[in-house]
Amino acid sequence: MDWLEFSAAGLAFMATHLIPATPRIKAPLVAALGRAGYGIAFGLLALGLLYWLILAAARAPFIELWPQEIWMRWVANIVMPLVILISSYAIAAPNPFAFEGRASGFDPDRPGIAGITRQPFLWALVLWAAAHLLVNGDLAHAILFGVFLVFSLIGMRAMEKRLIRRIGLAEFNRLAARTSLIPFAALLTGRWRPRGRPSALRLAIAVFAWAAVFHLHELVIGISPVP
Missing domain, CATH: 1.10.287 (Helix Hairpins)
Known part of the structure; x- marks a missing residue:
């Protein structure tokens, strides 16, 4: 083939x-x-x-570009719980900026996950792709995860431009006043402060999803994630 x-x-x-x-x-x-x-x-x-x-x-x-080292596997195992945690809090959350979010229920003064970043799921994809690119040093996987990494970064700006065209720059700026595209930029500049407690249900889903991914990875993908 x-x-x-x-x-x-x-x-x-x-x-x-x-x-x-x-x-x-x-x-x-x-x-x-x-x-x-x-x-x-x-x-x-x-x-x-x-x-x-x-x-x-x-x-x-199989065309090797760089050898796999044990520390690379540790990096992937440290990054993946963060990827799943971000995804758990991003999917179907009130967030009109992201394709995985929903416009209903969004409060510009209490932006929730959008206060951390307006594109949480795409940033999760960036981390997922980068971690797997590091640990898979052959040509096919470098193409696969490299394309995901690049397109996730490009997609952030593309989605925001599309939203601006749809609702106008003034409305976009009103909704985005306490948010940022770069993770934690709104927090560091003082435009956003966390309010309330994170959802315990979403945290539980993230823990369950991580355990499932870790234990089923070898069965489904054929490669054990254990370093």
């Missing part, structure tokens, strides 16, 4: 992610499935294609 399967999986994954940015395709799907149904269907499709892409990278010809 050489690189054929890896290329096909990558093209399929990228093509699928054009759907949310193409109203002529997305609108009929939302109308047919409902917003919740569309979100579930698209999420399952994207997850399935990502799984295929990861397996295809593992089956691609």
Whole structure:
């Protein structure tokens, strides 16, 4: 197969992610499935294609770029709980700036996770991609995780520009007054201060998800995360 399967999986994954940015395709799907149904269907499709892409990278010809060291595995194991924690607090949280958030319930004076960063899930993807890029030093995985890393960074600005076009710069600035794109910048500049307690339920979900990912990684992906 050489690189054929890896290329096909990558093209399929990228093509699928054009759907949310193409109203002529997305609108009929939302109308047919409902917003919740569309979100579930698209999420399952994207997850399935990502799984295929990861397996295809593992089956691609192995061309080493740098050797794997034990400390690299420790870095990945330290970063991944943070990735899952951020994702747990980001998904479906009141956050009109991010694709994983929801506009309803957002208070500009109490922005919640958006006070830390307006794009928490994309930053989680950046950390995930960077940690896995470090620990997988062959060409196929360098392409896979390198592309995720670059596109996650590019996607942050692209999403914010799209939102500005939709609601206008003045409204964007009003909503974003106590937030920042760079993590913790609003906190360091004094524009935001945490209020209230973090959700215990989201924390419990994060702990459960991390335990599941850690223990099922070898079964699902074929590689043990243990250093």
